[in-house]
Amino acid sequence: MAGMGRSSRAGSGKDRSRTAADPQPAATGPGGRTHAQGPLTRPVDSGLAELRPDRDRPAAWSLLIDGAPQSMVDLADPTHLGFEYQRRLGHLIDLAAPPGRPLTVLHLGGGALTLARYVAATRPRSRQQVAEIDTALTALVRTELPLERSWQIKVRAADARSVLERAPEAGADLVIADVFSGARVPAHCTTVEFTALAARALAPGGRYAVNIADGAGLSFARSQIATLGAVFPELCLLADPAVLRGKRFGNLILAAAHAPLPLAELGRKVATDAALGRVEHGRSLADFAAGAAPATDATASPSPSPPPGAFL
Template identity: 80%
Template structure:
């Protein structure tokens, strides 16, 4: 689930894009998939750009002409982590838990050629729609598995990936079994030395789910930070929060600089401030976890 820095505003009939991809002349598309009603909506200002929504909840934005463009705030924050996990241009091995329109896999492939990526997306009908209407470029090493994210994580070899990105939503909620200490321990096991774990979550109000997720990751990883809109952190609106965790220090200063210079300004919480943020929160376990909260009515309008 995401929030775009600029909403899509309708089709441009004369626009075109590359071979095999959708054109704005084709207009919006709606199709039932396993997780609900999938919609592809055109971006008025960019002829090859499309937003994916599931049951009205924004999931991804793809620009077929420029896969390095990340239109959603949370995706840009995850993009910063992709940029910083290794020296520029070095190929990565990435495991994406949750696929959507494969925006972050496209970004990684474009910015880090020869990267090897695996995507776990349980909704095979959604993957078929995305591949048909928003095709991947030839030569990209992106393998999509039609399976549950946790099941794929359980089968991932130890010390095998540079980055695990969890962006798992059923509708607009993260399933409980992908929010626990046990799940996070599996992610830590999959990481190669120096690798990072990242998660996109959503919460609002007093942020009880986000606080519990910080406590959950802190039970597994010694290094941790949270990136979010200040209004979300103050409980003024429901929105996305990105968590990053590692066994080695994270580049907090550079993440802070990038988050502050983004068109949608974000704050990076870490160290004592993050400990205080999660004070009193209890880590989620397989026995106690619940899905992330339902977004309030009208949040996506």
């Protein structure tokens, strides 16, 4: 399942005075659930799923699992990435190849398929495979938030690691790991062995992007930097400065490759976001992770649970 996230509206200065009692406009997207139908709650394999109408966008929906935000989808505009972490992953997608060039992408974790929609809309003819273990969630998303028929998006009902183990060698331009069980990254998807499988799946010049979540102390994030650094020579981290200081629980994005990353372009894109963000790399990233040990299949633990009130 795709990862927990925080709306990029937070701190953006947009008006959030509308209340739940206010009337909601009907969606204008290409089919699917409309705001006039209201929110939807349904049990899925991984917990209780909720599709919640967005207050500012008439065709947009947030997906929550057991109260934890997972994805946001705008049926009228699949290029809209409403969560901070999705926006940062979107920057990495934008910089994976010249604009408009099709990509071959392996998504580990699907959720509402937000990032797969983004790739399909911005890079027509891209070939995408999504690993999503929650078949009931995929069925819900396909019914209520349908995909365009022309998009080449294949969803496999399987564990992310098992899909990665079977992925063709050197077949993907981009591997995106956004694997969460509820609000935690499962241990078996956090290891050097898992990262080596991702590296094997990448074509020459390909990149690996990972969404994780951490809070005070950031010991999990430091370990993940060491883990990716044990496999890839090039690495950077994108996150909110408050998260990097351990002031709040939130998402951190790691990007890794065997060739240099487009750090200057990435920094410029992050600087344009409504939500504050920083790109750490090189010596500053090494200092940040100093002393952390890589996670292995024998030692790994899931990412920490969010503290109470993390999503309020």
